[in-house]
Amino acid sequence: MDITSFLRDNNLSLPFFVLSSIFFLLLVFKLAKPTSSKKLPPGPRGLPIIGNLHQVGDRPHVSTTKFAKEYGPLISLRLGKQILVVASSPDAAREILKTQDRFLSSRVVPTAFQQPSLIPHSLIWSDCNQTWKGLRTLCRTELFSAKALESHSRLREQKLGHLVDFLRKNQGQVINLEDVVFITLFNTLTSIIFSRDFLDLKDVHGTRDGLNESLHKIIKYGGIIKDFGSFFPILDRFDLQGIRKGTMKQYKKTFAYWEDIIEERRAHVTSPSWSSKNAESFLDRMLENGFSNDQINQLVTELFVAGTNTTTSSVMWAMTELVRHKEIMSKIAEELKKEIDTDKISDSQLSKLPYLQATIKEAMRLHPPVPLLLPHMAAENCEVMNYTIPKNSKIFVNLWAMGRDPKVWDDPLSFKPERFIGSKLDIKGQDFELLPFGSGRRMCPGMPSGIKSVQLILASLINEFDLVLPNDVDPMKLDMSDKFGIALKMETPLKRHQSLAPFLCFIVNLLSFTPKPTSSKKLPPGPRGLPIIGNLHQVGDRPHVSTAIFAKEYGPLISLRLGKQILVVASSPDAAREILKTQDRFLSSRVVPTAFQQPSLIPHSLIWSDCNQTWKGLRTLCRTELFSAKALESHSILREQKLGHLVDFLRKSQGQVINLEDVVFITLFNTLTSIIFSRDFLDLKDVHGTRDGLNESLHKIIEYGGIIKDFGSFFPIFDKFDLQGIRKGTMKQYNKTFAYWEDIIEKRRAHVNSPTSSSENAESFLDRMLENGFSNDQINQLVTELFVAGTNTTTSSVVWAMTELVRHKEVMFKIAEEIKREINTDKISESHLSKLPYLQASIKEAMRLHPPVPLLLPHMAAETCEVMNYTIPKNSKIFVNLWAMGRDPNVWDDPLSFKPERFMAQNWILRVKTLSCYHLVREKDVSWNAIRYQEHSTYIGLFD
Numbered sequence: 001m002d003i004t005s006f007l008r009d010n011n012l013s014l015p016f017f018v019l020s021s022i023f024f025l026l027l028v029f030k031l032a033k034p035t036s037s038k039k040l041p042p043g044p045r046g047l048p049i050i051g052n053l054h055q056v057g058d059r060p061h062v063s064t065t066k067f068a069k070e071y072g073p074l075i076s077l078r079l080g081k082q083i084l085v086v087a088s089s090p091d092a093a094r095e096i097l098k099t100q101d102r103f104l105s106s107r108v109v110p111t112a113f114q115q116p117s118l119i120p121h122s123l124i125w126s127d128c129n130q131t132w133k134g135l136r137t138l139c140r141t142e143l144f145s146a147k148a149l150e151s152h153s154r155l156r157e158q159k160l161g162h163l164v165d166f167l168r169k170n171q172g173q174v175i176n177l178e179d180v181v182f183i184t185l186f187n188t189l190t191s192i193i194f195s196r197d198f199l200d201l202k203d204v205h206g207t208r209d210g211l212n213e214s215l216h217k218i219i220k221y222g223g224i225i226k227d228f229g230s231f232f233p234i235l236d237r238f239d240l241q242g243i244r245k246g247t248m249k250q251y252k253k254t255f256a257y258w259e260d261i262i263e264e265r266r267a268h269v270t271s272p273s274w275s276s277k278n279a280e281s282f283l284d285r286m287l288e289n290g291f292s293n294d295q296i297n298q299l300v301t302e303l304f305v306a307g308t309n310t311t312t313s314s315v316m317w318a319m320t321e322l323v324r325h326k327e328i329m330s331k332i333a334e335e336l337k338k339e340i341d342t343d344k345i346s347d348s349q350l351s352k353l354p355y356l357q358a359t360i361k362e363a364m365r366l367h368p369p370v371p372l373l374l375p376h377m378a379a380e381n382c383e384v385m386n387y388t389i390p391k392n393s394k395i396f397v398n399l400w401a402m403g404r405d406p407k408v409w410d411d412p413l414s415f416k417p418e419r420f421i422g423s424k425l426d427i428k429g430q431d432f433e434l435l436p437f438g439s440g441r442r443m444c445p446g447m448p449s450g451i452k453s454v455q456l457i458l459a460s461l462i463n464e465f466d467l468v469l470p471n472d473v474d475p476m477k478l479d480m481s482d483k484f485g486i487a488l489k490m491e492t493p494l495k496r497h498q499s500l501a502p503f504l505c506f507i508v509n510l511l512s513f514t515p516k517p518t519s520s521k522k523l524p525p526g527p528r529g530l531p532i533i534g535n536l537h538q539v540g541d542r543p544h545v546s547t548a549i550f551a552k553e554y555g556p557l558i559s560l561r562l563g564k565q566i567l568v569v570a571s572s573p574d575a576a577r578e579i580l581k582t583q584d585r586f587l588s589s590r591v592v593p594t595a596f597q598q599p600s601l602i603p604h605s606l607i608w609s610d611c612n613q614t615w616k617g618l619r620t621l622c623r624t625e626l627f628s629a630k631a632l633e634s635h636s637i638l639r640e641q642k643l644g645h646l647v648d649f650l651r652k653s654q655g656q657v658i659n660l661e662d663v664v665f666i667t668l669f670n671t672l673t674s675i676i677f678s679r680d681f682l683d684l685k686d687v688h689g690t691r692d693g694l695n696e697s698l699h700k701i702i703e704y705g706g707i708i709k710d711f712g713s714f715f716p717i718f719d720k721f722d723l724q725g726i727r728k729g730t731m732k733q734y735n736k737t738f739a740y741w742e743d744i745i746e747k748r749r750a751h752v753n754s755p756t757s758s759s760e761n762a763e764s765f766l767d768r769m770l771e772n773g774f775s776n777d778q779i780n781q782l783v784t785e786l787f788v789a790g791t792n793t794t795t796s797s798v799v800w801a802m803t804e805l806v807r808h809k810e811v812m813f814k815i816a817e818e819i820k821r822e823i824n825t826d827k828i829s830e831s832h833l834s835k836l837p838y839l840q841a842s843i844k845e846a847m848r849l850h851p852p853v854p855l856l857l858p859h860m861a862a863e864t865c866e867v868m869n870y871t872i873p874k875n876s877k878i879f880v881n882l883w884a885m886g887r888d889p890n891v892w893d894d895p896l897s898f899k900p901e902r903f904m905a906q907n908w909i910l911r912v913k914t915l916s917c918y919h920l921v922r923e924k925d926v927s928w929n930a931i932r933y934q935e936h937s938t939y940i941g942l943f944d
């Protein structure tokens with residue numbers, strides 16, 4: 001029957017038939033498409049906007065293991081906009097890495113590696129495209145095939161020989177085990193790639209620097225978990241955490257090490273006489289394949305980053321377990337004795353060491369160097385264990401959770417290599433309960449080389465050295481916690497254990513490993529805090545006062561915890577000396593207050609930079625042009641002129657209510673703007689009424705900078721959101737401020753850049769900055785810092801001193817007498833100051849009781865270090881409480897009295913920049929009010 005007769009027979013119209021057929025087909029299609037109606041894998045409930053961000057923590061392999069216990073082997077989380085799926089059972093891993101491998105093998109590029117010039121050439125971060133296939137094939141053939149491994153075996157053995165020789169020669173000395181293993185592996189790889197070593201085992205004492213430091217920084221950037229740009233794509237392009245920029249900086253430093261070698265070999269390879277048989281290294285092979293410098297740099301760095309850190313981490317974890325399990329170490333030593341009859345162990349002998357191999361598997365089970373694999377990404381929506389994984393989800397496989405799961409392993413937390421003896425279970429990607437190198441198309445291509453290196457290093461070390469814990473230290477008390485990164489490392493590496501001193505087996509001689517003196521020491525004492533917020537509720541709005549009270553109870557060096565931030569406060573001269581002198585090198589970094597964390601400006605900061613090149617350059621420029629004796633001398637006329645304006649103004653305003661703080665501020669500000677821009681910006685006459693315009697903006701910036709309850713800094717997870725609007729508010733005021741001198745900069749830039757310009761024509765500090773090639777951002781940042789740091793502190797000193805003089809008329813009279821006696825001109829000039837010791841003593845006394853920056857600006861510990869027998873952990877914020885010291889009866893007699901006489905006998909040096917208080921004393925009929933005390937100002941007088 002045809003359709004027309006069917007319709008006719010059933011009394012149906014054609015349109016009705018067509019519509020119902022479409023409806024029917026859609027229904028069938030919908031029912032047949034299994035994924036769309038499925039749900040996301042279960043997981044913990046998140047918060048609005050941030051999702052589960054606050055629940056992931058710094059050790060995501062551990063937190064997701066906990067979630068897996070509650071929600072099952074496949075869970076999903078939401079970090080901002082990003083969906084994360086984590087598999088934590090062998091079955092879930094099999095579905096992801098085998099069944100759905102085709103759809104789930106794309107990559108999510110971590111922010112650090114999103115470098116436009118390099119990422120198109122990436123092996124690790126490309127999706128499974130042609131570039132990726134070509135690179136994997138090249139690496140397989142030239143680096144990891146049986147033939148390639150064989151041809152590199154001599155190199156590997158040679159580098160290991162250097163390590164063993166080095167350890168032998170350094171018996172009894174402090175050695176950083178992790179670093180020497182890293183250097184050995186790194187030099188092996190650079191020898192294969194560039195035919196030369198780049199690092200030197202002898203440099204291992206002391207801190208890392210140069211190439212070694214840059215590589216570790218790249219690895220660190222790559223391992224950043226709290227990468228907010230990836231959670232909130234809207235923020236991504238701003239690189240607010242400086243991850244992309246920081247990584248690129250280190251990349252460039254790294255590339256410079258082999259730039260010349262590439263050029264030299266490129267000349268060879270492209271010469272007409274070149275033949276493939278001449279190829280000496282992997283570099284030659286890349287050049288033969290027409291690789292550009294960017295392609296070479298990218299591949300080489302990826303091999304370094306992926307290959308050295310993971311292998312080092314595997315060796316370190318295995319070694320640590322062996323130190324804890326002497327019986328296993330002895331069994332390996334026996335196996336070596338039985339099977340190896342040569343002096344040196346070679347690649348080819350490794351297959352005879354099954355117990356060593358079992359030990360390595362066991363160490364990788366408990367401590368997989370890449371605990372979540374590298375992040376995979378779903379290229380398509382697809383289905384795993386009856387759940388939907390949406391396109392673009394990030395996917396992790398939690399090897400750490402599987403390795404410790406009692407459903408998968410008997411007695412999972414015990415270290416028992418025996419479990420692998422006689423078992424077919426291997427680490428080569430076929431057994432889904434044990435996948436240290438991954439599985440499927442993204443599996444580690446370097447596995448054959450990685451396994452060989454770990455086996456060879458461990459065998460050689462155990463063969464030559466007997467690792468024991470001296471001083472009867474219980475090895476089971478070693479700290480086994482780990483730290484998440486590109487490769488999982490020990491939180492307290494082996495070298496750090498003070499008591500861990502492995503010694504040579506046959507020559508009984510100590511070979512100790514870096515004992516960091518800090519590890520056994522405690523934090524300075526302090527009041528007990530609450531969970532999460534710590535001591536936040538106890539600090540109050542006047543931290544110099546609250547910490548002075550704590551110091552009375554807990555001693556001169558205390559520690560507090562504000563959220564995540566550790567705060568150390570010194571309140572005695574001895575503690576201050578240790579911080580500012582003895583440990584100055586380690587404790588002089590800065591914590592940038594939220595207000596000043598402005599990506600475009602902060603790299604140019606003088607106040608907030610660590611003691612780096614920028615900082616040194618800016619300090620030198622300021623010293624020469626602003627604060628040297630010559631510069632001070634050349635600006636003295638300006639200073640006296642502005643002071644003259646203030647005196648005139650006060651004379652004219654007799655009998656009126658004057659805000660002393662504001663007129664002093666304006667005077668100092670105009671002095672500084674005249675030095676910098678050759679003009680005044682504020683007008684004394686505007687002082688009546690409220691502050692507005694530039695004056696208001698500057699005060700708002702100061703206010704933002706001084707906010708104490710800055711929650712972003714206590715809870716870094718919130719920092720990026722700027723919930724209190726501190727960064728945004730400051731930037732708004734900055735922009736308003738900069739507008740005041742924008743035109744002046746442009747005008748002077750045209751002058752300075754003109755062909756007729758000469759250095760001798762420089763009229764102002766602005767001209768000097770322009771001569772030095774400063775950008776507008778650099779100028780704005782330095783100028784604002786000078787204003788903020790210089791004017792407010794000096795104003796505060798003047799106002800406090802003046803207030804004390806008003807309270808102590810007898811001191812005021814003595815100063816007046818001194819001036820009358822010593823100075824016989826009408827106007828006081830700067831050259832008169834040395835004749836006024838009592839005035840100077842009064843200023844010292846005011847500064848003792850009212851230090852304008854009572855806690856100094858926050859310092860930061862660049863390294864963990866020791867002060868007064870306590871540990872100050874790296875990244876702690878450090879304050880020195882001048883206010884407490886100035887009022888301490890152990891330091892000063894009768895500390896609360898204002899007595900300039902106490903300074904008369906001594907020869908204390910204090911540089912004073914202003915004398916406005918003196919003039920006010922002479923004009924006794926002027927009154928003032930509204931003195932706003934800057935008791936908790938956070939600004940230092942750079943030149944006070």
Ligand code: HEM
Nearest residue numbers: 124306307310311314370373374436437438442444446450
């Ligand atoms: C014990 C040492 C090593 C371990 C435990 C290890 C582990 C891993 C893991 C787990 C992955 C990610 C797999 C995935 O995302 O599914 C990986 C990827 C990778 N590894 Fe290794 N690795 C080691 C040594 C090496 C070495 C020596 C090299 C090269 C010199 C290397 C080069 C790579 C590369 C290039 C990738 C990315 C592959 C791709 O995305 O296609 N690895 N490795």
